Amino acid sequence: MEQSLSGERRAASDCIIGRNAVLEALRSGRSLDSVWIAKGERNGSIGVVRALCRENGIPIKETDIHKLNSLGGNNHQGVMAFAACKEYASMEDVFEKAEASGQPPFIIVCDELEDAHNLGAVLRSAEAAGCHGVIIPKRRAVGLTSTVYKTSAGAVEYVPVVRVANITDTLKQLKKKGLWVYGLDMDGTSWCQTDLTGPIVLVVGSEGHGMSRLVKEQCDGIVSLPMQGHINSLNASVAGGIMMYEVVRQRLNLQK
Numbered sequence: 001m002e003q004s005l006s007g008e009r010r011a012a013s014d015c016i017i018g019r020n021a022v023l024e025a026l027r028s029g030r031s032l033d034s035v036w037i038a039k040g041e042r043n044g045s046i047g048v049v050r051a052l053c054r055e056n057g058i059p060i061k062e063t064d065i066h067k068l069n070s071l072g073g074n075n076h077q078g079v080m081a082f083a084a085c086k087e088y089a090s091m092e093d094v095f096e097k098a099e100a101s102g103q104p105p106f107i108i109v110c111d112e113l114e115d116a117h118n119l120g121a122v123l124r125s126a127e128a129a130g131c132h133g134v135i136i137p138k139r140r141a142v143g144l145t146s147t148v149y150k151t152s153a154g155a156v157e158y159v160p161v162v163r164v165a166n167i168t169d170t171l172k173q174l175k176k177k178g179l180w181v182y183g184l185d186m187d188g189t190s191w192c193q194t195d196l197t198g199p200i201v202l203v204v205g206s207e208g209h210g211m212s213r214l215v216k217e218q219c220d221g222i223v224s225l226p227m228q229g230h231i232n233s234l235n236a237s238v239a240g241g242i243m244m245y246e247v248v249r250q251r252l253n254l255q256k
Contacts, residue, residue, distance in 0.1 A: 120151025
């Protein structure tokens with residue numbers, strides 16, 4: 001059974017419950033999506049939990065104790081960790097995958113996607129379109145939960161997912177490596193007028209606000225889809241999937 005925690009849907013099978021269990025998971029180097037700590041909890045080994053999370057770059061989320069009770073019963077001791085459904089990859093993994101394919105790097109960046117179903121759908125489309133990797137932020141975004149795994153139809157097994165501390169800094173680094181960054185936004189240039197055949201990063205914004213201002217400023221171009229109906233925007237994962245296949249179309253035409 002899945003419970004809702006601050007907009008996220010988490011399965012009980014994701015949970016590591018209690019101080020000792022969470023500490024062992026942290027010390028073993030297990031890939032954790034996040035650690036939830038009851039608001040105001042500071043006593044005993046909680047300080048060690050916090051320190052290990054900071055050391056390993058694992059997000060800490062302060063939450064109401066009743067939310068922890070809903071998943072962990074009364075045995076959580078004020079702390080609960082959520083395991084990632086797949087080990088996070090490194091940026092080197094992404095570039096190695098691109099090199100092995102013999103194609104220019106093709107990377108998707110998700111700027112604060114919060115819905116697990118949207119991230120899962122992006123990953124499924126990314127795998128089908130031959131993307132070499134997907135980048136997500138550590139904070140204010142959904143991680144590799146069991147719902148993401150299920151929605152991706154197993155695509156998580158094949159697409160490297162890199163989790164970074166700062167999307168803006170990551171885009172700067174990718175641009176230095178020669179990649180062109182294009183963001184998806186309703187006020188951009190028509191998709192068909194943009195050359196997407198080279199080394200490219202496509203940025204998909206969040207469900208409610210689109211791309212953040214700082215991320216948008218790092219884009220070399222903004223592309224949009226033609227909207228012919230009364231609705232002026234598409235679901236983030238749908239728009240992302242369409243743009244991924246425009247990249248595929250252009251690259252295939254280049255090979256003819």
